[in-house]
Amino acid sequence: MRSVIDAHIHLDWYEERDRKRIVEDLSSSNIEKLISVSYDFDSCKKNLSFDHPKVVTALGFHPEQALPSPEEVQNITELIYQNRSSIAAIGEVGLPYYTQHGDFQDYVNLLEHFIILGKELQLPVNLHAIYEGADIACDLLEKHEMTRAHFHWFKGSETTQTRMKEKGYMVSVTPDCVYEEEIRKVIESFPLEQLMVETDGPWPFENKFEGRLTHPMMIHDSVKRISELKDEPLDYVYKKLQENTCHFYKL
Template identity: 50%
Template sequence: MNRQVIDAHLHLDHYKENEIEQIIRDLSIESYPALISVSYHLQSCKQNLSLARKHSQVKPAFGFHPEQKLPTEQEQQSLFQWMEEHVEDMVAVGEIGLPYYTRKEAPALKIEGYISLLEQFLVFAKKWNKPVVLHAVYEDADLVCDLLEQHHIRNAHFHWFKGADPTIERMIRHGYLISVTPDVVYEPEIQALVKKYPLEKIMVETDGPWPFEGPFKGMMTHPRMIHESIKVIAEIKNEDLEGVYQQLYQNTINFYKLY
């Protein structure tokens, strides 16, 4: 059986140019038909669009990563105008969300501007019928769930999610998808999440070039690491490995409307 894999979330534009070429060269289209490359800001959006035009496997999402200083009003307008001009080029709005880790380091940081920006992205996604890729963990996930409900958005992907059981149950009720990184191989918290979450609502990702520990320590993060993730997911779910490959692949195809 052809074990097809889609990396549902990585920052391809954050790799060095030679690393990008190596990754693409390593991945046959038959086995790795798509990489969902999310964006960090406007320049990142432009870089991902350029990569998508160069490599057919690259499927770009456009947005603004929340773990950074808020853009100015003018920068926001420029970003949304550019995104509107390139709606047909994007598979999703993302990465968007709330600055959980930044606030941990700087508790005085005001979140209101980030919530306002996130709402603008949700309105945009609703208008253009695009799924959203979310950076929202722990208590921030509840805030984001509130906003998704308010804006009647169901096509939501919480990447590398971590959170409490009530939040997990809420997300499952609404049919939101999560994606799992290679840390599922060695992190009990992520293994527990996989056990609770329905297989038909799970995808796999690397969040590359973010580095990993365990058996991946010191290695460049690469979509091939996902094979180890899938083996562990199959073990946790006590499911046939080939069936898990197919289910995860189909989940991603359906969510991002790739084919």
């Protein structure tokens, strides 16, 4: 069966009716699991409340917003400790690129806190770090000898990509790989063994997905695109992507 895992989705951001529909569709859409990442403390709590065998949670603080208070960082950290055995990762964490609300170094320090925590608890980190931010994230990962890093919807220079490939970090692509040249190049650059697929839903997409609710079933279009670009049989690509994600997240 051609099943696949959505390695990065904000399930808690969907309207209740849409979230219910997505969860109900998982089996019929051949979606094996969803990794629902968190945005802030309230998002962490909401993600933890989902009780479905195909929904796995990651806890963290999204960097594209104002920095959290020390109390919120402590609350999220405590949640991670308390739920260590049931969560898949620390995430979404990283560095801002599109917005910045304070001293950039404070964002770097916050990311370092989560990387240290991931290393201590033997949990992978699900990262929002693109372009220059990816290099800083790599610096921190190497500093703390943290190898289990997943750069979601990755974008970055060839130099950064080479560095990441050498370290064995994972990257995931969204359905925009169907129409975005930059993402096509990422797929061609990284070996299949370091690729995963995601939606980053409910983020909307263009081209053939214009006007549609972002649904994990869109990942099947991504897998077909990867198969074409890698010139590998479709069934083999499905198998490898699922193996990659299961192995990385210990699913």
